[in-house]
Amino acid sequence: MPLLKPHITVDDLSIGWGARILMEHVSFQVERGTVFAILGGSGCGKSSLLRYLIGLEQPQAGRIEIDGVGEPHRYEGIPPFGVLFQSGALFSSMTLAENLALPLTAWTPIRGAVVWELVQAKLNLVGLGAFAEHLPGEISGGMKKRAGIARALMLEANLLFFDEPTAGLDPISAVELDQLILTLSRDLGITMVIVTHELPSIFLVAAQCIVLDLAAKGIVARGDPRKLRDESEIPFVHNFFTRSSPAVSASQGG
Amino acid sequence: MGVAVRTDREGDRASIVPTGSFDLAHATAVVTAVERTEASLGGCRSVNVDLSQLDRIDGAGAVLLARLLDRLDANECATRLVEGRNTNAERLIALYRERRGDRPAPQRSAMSSLDRIGASAAELPGKAYAALDFIGRYAATLPKITAKPDSVDWGSLPRLMQEIGAQALLVTSAANLLVGVIVGFLGVSQLGRFGAVSYVPELVVVAHFRELGPLVTAIVVAGRSGAGLASEIATMQVSEEIDALRSMGFDPLRWLVVPRCLALAATVPLLTWVGDGVALIGGMAATLSITQMTARAYAQATMYAITPAHLVAGLVKSPFLGFAIGLIACCQGLLARGGAAAVGARTTTAVVLAIFSVIVISAVFTFFLVLIGV
Numbered sequence: 141m142p143l144l145k146p147h148i149t150v151d152d153l154s155i156g157w158g159a160r161i162l163m164e165h166v167s168f169q170v171e172r173g174t175v176f177a178i179l180g181g182s183g184c185g186k187s188s189l190l191r192y193l194i195g196l197e198q199p200q201a202g203r204i205e206i207d208g209v210g211e212p213h214r215y216e217g218i219p220p221f222g223v224l225f226q227s228g229a230l231f232s233s234m235t236l237a238e239n240l241a242l243p244l245t246a247w248t249p250i251r252g253a254v255v256w257e258l259v260q261a262k263l264n265l266v267g268l269g270a271f272a273e274h275l276p277g278e279i280s281g282g283m284k285k286r287a288g289i290a291r292a293l294m295l296e297a298n299l300l301f302f303d304e305p306t307a308g309l310d311p312i313s314a315v316e317l318d319q320l321i322l323t324l325s326r327d328l329g330i331t332m333v334i335v336t337h338e339l340p341s342i343f344l345v346a347a348q349c350i351v352l353d354l355a356a357k358g359i360v361a362r363g364d365p366r367k368l369r370d371e372s373e374i375p376f377v378h379n380f381f382t383r384s385s386p387a388v389s390a391s392q393g394g
Numbered sequence: 395m396g397v398a399v400r401t402d403r404e405g406d407r408a409s410i411v412p413t414g415s416f417d418l419a420h421a422t423a424v425v426t427a428v429e430r431t432e433a434s435l436g437g438c439r440s441v442n443v444d445l446s447q448l449d450r451i452d453g454a455g456a457v458l459l460a461r462l463l464d465r466l467d468a469n470e471c472a473t474r475l476v477e478g479r480n481t482n483a484e485r486l487i488a489l490y491r492e493r494r495g496d497r498p499a500p501q502r503s504a505m506s507s508l509d510r511i512g513a514s515a516a517e518l519p520g521k522a523y524a525a526l527d528f529i530g531r532y533a534a535t536l537p538k539i540t541a542k543p544d545s546v547d548w549g550s551l552p553r554l555m556q557e558i559g560a561q562a563l564l565v566t567s568a569a570n571l572l573v574g575v576i577v578g579f580l581g582v583s584q585l586g587r588f589g590a591v592s593y594v595p596e597l598v599v600v601a602h603f604r605e606l607g608p609l610v611t612a613i614v615v616a617g618r619s620g621a622g623l624a625s626e627i628a629t630m631q632v633s634e635e636i637d638a639l640r641s642m643g644f645d646p647l648r649w650l651v652v653p654r655c656l657a658l659a660a661t662v663p664l665l666t667w668v669g670d671g672v673a674l675i676g677g678m679a680a681t682l683s684i685t686q687m688t689a690r691a692y693a694q695a696t697m698y699a700i701t702p703a704h705l706v707a708g709l710v711k712s713p714f715l716g717f718a719i720g721l722i723a724c725c726q727g728l729l730a731r732g733g734a735a736a737v738g739a740r741t742t743t744a745v746v747l748a749i750f751s752v753i754v755i756s757a758v759f760t761f762f763l764v765l766i767g768v
Contacts, residue, residue: 232736
């Protein structure tokens with residue numbers, strides 16, 4: 141739907157700390173209702189870029205617009221997005237139900253039984269209906285991530301950010317989480333931005349992606365990840381998608 | 395945008411038409427509208443739901459509508475969505491309808507205050523057992539250390555002594571100075587009534603060297619370094635660093651706890667010693683500022699008052715106080731389970747227990763020293 145304005149517009153963004161520039165002249169757009177992946181090797185600044193997108197850091201230069209509103213680090217009020225952090229980032233002293241209820245009671249006038257009804261519905265949605273009264277310490281890593289997704293959904297945001305959602309999960313849990321992401325994207329029409337380097341996840345869920353490289357200090361490729369895998373001639377991108385290392389191929393090549 | 399549910403009823407058949415914005419921003423209005431609709435549908439056998447008039451629906455609105463349909467179905471009132479009118483809303487509501495596999499939410503019941511008192515009392519034997527167990531295991535590691543001295547992280551001892559001992563010098567000295575001033579003022583005001591101001595230096599020496607010096611120093615160290623140690627080890631415990639140590643073959647008791655306890659046992663007497671000296675200055679300043687006594691006379695009286703017995707009676711217990719602080723702080727840290735909240739709770743408990751134990755140990759020493767006449 142090219143008539144709709146992009147959900148996220150990043151224009152000529154530079155990020156870093158002081159004199160240390162991590163990325164410069166980064167520009168991309170995320171279309172509404174799509175699953176968008178931010179890819180790259182470890183330490184290339186994927187998670188840092190995410191921190192700027194959700195307004196935890198102030199960029200050195202450039203512009204980030206979410207739903208036409210710029211400067212996410214200055215947002216006040218109900219955040220226009222939900223975030224799933226790498227480990228779920230659930231509050232350890234609260235039960236899952238209390239974790240999910242927190243944003244509702246903080247931002248809406250809803251109180252009483254309705255809160256728990258909404259919380260229970262979200263927990264059911266991610267398959268944790270029976271764990272409402274558990275503490276985060278009592279459930280597995282994959283369950284924490286699903287609970288984190290449920291909490292990110294509580295304010296009915298139409299944009300979700302995921303930081304390495306399937307990292308550290310067994311293949312079955314990982315594919316279940318990918319399926320959940322696809323379901324949420326399809327049935328709830330939510331735009332998803334996923335930071336990851338898990339190839340199976342990327343090919344399963346992402347429609348568009350950007351590939352970041354530490355050496356290039358920015359984006360080295362963009363587009364459909366399947367096409368990039370098959371057609372890209374950039375060595376880094378080719379190696380990334382085919383899981384090959386230049387050192388290994390050089391030694392094998394003789 | 396108003397929220398309403400239009401209801402048309404004919405006998406035991408009805409059709410409902412939700413209109414307006416069924417979203418999180420209007421959730422309270424949606425709840426009221428849904429409750430009113432449910433009340434007006436009593437006794438219905440079948441209900442048609444027409445979603446075509448909805449302006450907006452999100453997850454929250456869909457949940458509330460889905461629960462209405464669930465409850466109607468449960469009350470033997472067949473619900474049917476008029477299909478094809480608003481596919482987005484249909485899909486959302488279907489997503490949140492109760493599935494057979496969903497277990498019902500457990501009842502949320504708050505503990506009464508009597509229950510809470512009972513529950514915390516029931517936890518006491520377990521806590522006492524954990525503390526005794528820790529002390530037992532600690533005692534059992536001591537012979538192992540002599541057999542295998544390498545299993546203790548001796549290299550960290552100087553750094554620990556610097557961090558948890560030497561860096562506390564300023565705050566313990568300040569506390570001792572003020573206590574010296576207080577004892578000086580008290581002595582002048584009380585002994586002065588009998589014209590015995592010349593005994594104030596001896597009062598300061600005896601009170602501070604024997605009791606107040608070790609106690610004040612240990613309490614300040616328990617608050618400062620005890621809290622630091624407990625939170626450090628509790629954080630290591632909840633972030634699996636202790637497990638990592640174990641997995642690499644280190645015994646956390648020997649590797650972490652022993653050096654910390656030793657560092658405290660070595661530095662608390664030194665801090666006490668400095669504190670004793672500073673307290674004498676405080677007592678002297680207080681006395682000279684409100685009496686006619688000369689500095690020379692005060693200093694001489696102080697020199698006469700200081701005896702090896704007073705000095706030893708105070709310093710002999712300091713290592714034990716330091717050791718106890720370290721043991722309690724590390725024990726509480728290692729017992730932490732869960733996350734950030736556990737770290738906070740264990741740190742609080744560690745400080746409270748450490749201060750209390752310091753006072754108890756001090757009292758026990760005083761009792762025995764008086765008994766043997768030192």
